[in-house]
Amino acid sequence: MTRLLLYSLIFLVLRIPVRGDIPAGYVPEGLSALRGLMVYRDYISSYAPLHSYLDAIFLYLWRSPLSVILFAVAAEWLIIPLWLKVSRDILPERIVRIAAVLYLFSPLSIQYVTVDGQDNVVIAVLLVLAVMLLFRSRVALSALCVSASIATFKFLPLVYVPSFFGAAGKRRWLWLALFAIPTFLLYGAFYVLHSPILYPLQHEGALQKASDLPFVVDVIVGRMLPAHLWDGLVVLALAAMVALILKTMHSMDLKSRIRILTYSMPALMLIVLLLSKKSWPTYFMMVLFPLCLLIANLSVAKRAIFFLFSIVAVTEHSFWTIKLQEVDAVGLHSILALHNSTAVLFMALEVALLAGYVWLLVLFTRTIISSRETQYQTSSNQPLH
Numbered sequence: 001m002t003r004l005l006l007y008s009l010i011f012l013v014l015r016i017p018v019r020g021d022i023p024a025g026y027v028p029e030g031l032s033a034l035r036g037l038m039v040y041r042d043y044i045s046s047y048a049p050l051h052s053y054l055d056a057i058f059l060y061l062w063r064s065p066l067s068v069i070l071f072a073v074a075a076e077w078l079i080i081p082l083w084l085k086v087s088r089d090i091l092p093e094r095i096v097r098i099a100a101v102l103y104l105f106s107p108l109s110i111q112y113v114t115v116d117g118q119d120n121v122v123i124a125v126l127l128v129l130a131v132m133l134l135f136r137s138r139v140a141l142s143a144l145c146v147s148a149s150i151a152t153f154k155f156l157p158l159v160y161v162p163s164f165f166g167a168a169g170k171r172r173w174l175w176l177a178l179f180a181i182p183t184f185l186l187y188g189a190f191y192v193l194h195s196p197i198l199y200p201l202q203h204e205g206a207l208q209k210a211s212d213l214p215f216v217v218d219v220i221v222g223r224m225l226p227a228h229l230w231d232g233l234v235v236l237a238l239a240a241m242v243a244l245i246l247k248t249m250h251s252m253d254l255k256s257r258i259r260i261l262t263y264s265m266p267a268l269m270l271i272v273l274l275l276s277k278k279s280w281p282t283y284f285m286m287v288l289f290p291l292c293l294l295i296a297n298l299s300v301a302k303r304a305i306f307f308l309f310s311i312v313a314v315t316e317h318s319f320w321t322i323k324l325q326e327v328d329a330v331g332l333h334s335i336l337a338l339h340n341s342t343a344v345l346f347m348a349l350e351v352a353l354l355a356g357y358v359w360l361l362v363l364f365t366r367t368i369i370s371s372r373e374t375q376y377q378t379s380s381n382q383p384l385h
Helices: 002-013 021-034 051-061 066-076 079-087 093-104 107-115 120-135 139-152 156-167 169-192 199-205 213-221 227-249 254-275 281-295 300-323 329-337 341-380
Strands: none
Touching (some): 002 107, 021 051, 021 066, 051 066, 066 107, 066 120, 079 093, 079 254, 093 281, 107 120, 107 300, 120 156, 120 281, 139 156, 139 169, 156 169, 156 227, 156 254, 213 341, 227 341, 254 281, 254 341, 281 300, 329 341
């Protein structure tokens, strides 16, 4: 309800214009879909095949960009109740309640959902549904939820597939097949219709955003390092994390595997945020509640640090977009050489953001490793029969 009140204040009372991806991408593509055009073939899209058709539904009901944001706000209402159902079975009640409070007051949620209406929150709903359904042995529905996120929004949820594969235990191959079949059928149908289905990957691969290590390194050296260098590093880092996750899940019971799955999703996303040259903090929304679950187990001082980090995360990208007009790394290098105070402040925000990524990634990695040790110690302490 607080998000809806804030939405009403910002857009209906103060009449602040909608900004970002919604007027630039969601609305034009949704209107193109309403006119009966085909995605990729008749109009360009950086999103998954069904994205613009979903937006078309909201625009048909209310021909305003506010309809898309309202849908994001409504979708977020499901996040806390669903995660409460899952996390109360795998973690202490005190941790779960603190995490819910952290989520409610998170600057990340307020900015990226209520203000920007980013679709990542809908992916978050599909992911928590997939976790909950897998916990209840509904393998088919769990796989379909993950498949739906990739078919409707973006390729990025693919990074979570290995974690779900491991968490499914003896039914892992069934889960993978039920995930893969509808995904390939959908993309295959668009391919048969001569739609360039790989355009989002090709287009996004050519972009660079601030908020990541490749951008900062390029600023420091004053030139753009080869994209394949960073792509390879992302793949290696993800592969290492997946190996750790699957090794940790091996021989664990379902409850323990679901707990590792919950913590693994932010760990994988943090690697993408840190090392991918086209990443920005809005991706946190896919895994914000699991992130809050870990932070809830820290001291009050560290929770305060996380809150400050969240403010940096929502500030940094707006600063780059508005104050620096999305200057590229080479251009920022030249501006810094002039001792420009705005550029210096922005680089300070960048360093603080990356330090936060590293801190959180270390925390999640340690938590995943310690989960294996805890399981081993618990098993060792069981009386022999």
